[in-house]
């Protein structure tokens with residue numbers, strides 16, 4: 605567990621991999637098309653290229669969850685109402701989105717946003733559809749509460765590449781505080797173990813399985829024990845930087861980790877998300893996963909070619925240019941976002 609690699613490359617998620625780097629392992633399993641896609645991803649992340657179509661379709665399918673984690677927007681229904689609009693993504697609209705991605709050889713997607721994906725009945729059919737349409741990297745986070753052995757078997761046959769279980773705690777006491785409304789931690793651990801047993805029994809190479817820990821003031825003392833407990837059980841451990849989900853800083857600042865509060869001011873920030881992905885939030889197309897990005901919406905799904913059009917729109921090009929120049933502070937939403945991630949930011953603001 606010495607190797608560190610960042611696969612979002614915006615630095616907000618760090619992966620500790622017990623074997624080879626996660627992407628190298630996936631390249632070994634999936635082959636050249638996977639390494640080609642990662643090469644392109646790295647170039648996009650370095651802002652060296654702008655692809656003709658996003659490399660990643662991130663689908664914020666609905667805003668339904670059985671938990672109410674206080675650090676997540678879903679824990680505050682009034683904020684969900686304020687920042688989300690439009691109908692949820694049903695199977696028909698999902699297929700249209702995937703079909704458009706497939707026409708453009710889009711390699712990666714995630715059918716989960718601010719929700720619990722396994723509350724979607726037949727989620728495995730959504731994954732299977734994307735897999736059969738040529739997506740080679742399909743990933744999910746989930747809270748581990750709804751993954752029964754029957755659903756685990758369905759997921760193992762679906763074509764999913766990466767499955768992460770968000771735990772954010774090592775002890776039941778902390779788990780129930782940071783994952784409000786949850787089932788007991790020991791049942792979630794049993795669900796993860798069952799999934800791993802089924803994967804081993806069936807000789808499945810995929811999905812790679814990880815656990816994740818969003819590091820906050822309330823749980824940071826458990827991070828080392830968490831890593832020690834999981835390091836020989838799963839393929840990857842993600843440690844996420846806490847990001848206040850809305851600019852309501854008075855409410856959310858209590859979750860900043862000690863490291864974040866003591867961090868050095870940043871000199872520069874260039875956001876890579878608009879070079880990688882679109883996030884489809886219900887019916888709206890956005891350049892990033894931030895919940896309060898209404899002003900950055902670049903289109904609506906529905907019409908044929910809507911994603912390609914939004915990705916190549918003047919507005920999207922302007923957002924990319926702004927970040928390429930390092931001038932995030934010229935956009936109010938980006939300025940709020942950067943200042944929430946980096947509480948000690950001192951880059952002059954507009």
Ligand SMILES: C[S@@+](CC[C@H](N)C(=O)[O-])C[C@H]1O[C@@H](n2cnc3c(N)ncnc32)[C@H](O)[C@@H]1O
Pocket residue numbers: 669675676677716717718719720721745746747769770772816818844845846847848849
């Ligand atoms: C929004 S959840 C949705 C999927 C699923 N319900 C789960 O909990 O994994 C996706 C990931 O975002 C993380 N997350 C939630 N609120 C966050 C925050 N304020 N900052 C950073 N990560 C957060 C969760 O811990 C989880 O790993």
Ligand code: SF4
Pocket residue numbers: 669670671672673676677678679717718719720747783
């Ligand atoms: S389980 Fe996931 S979506 Fe649900 S409230 Fe917690 S972090 Fe948010």
Ligand code: SF4
Pocket residue numbers: 875876877878891892893894897932937938939941942
């Ligand atoms: S709000 Fe701006 S800086 Fe934040 S993730 Fe979105 S595009 Fe990037």
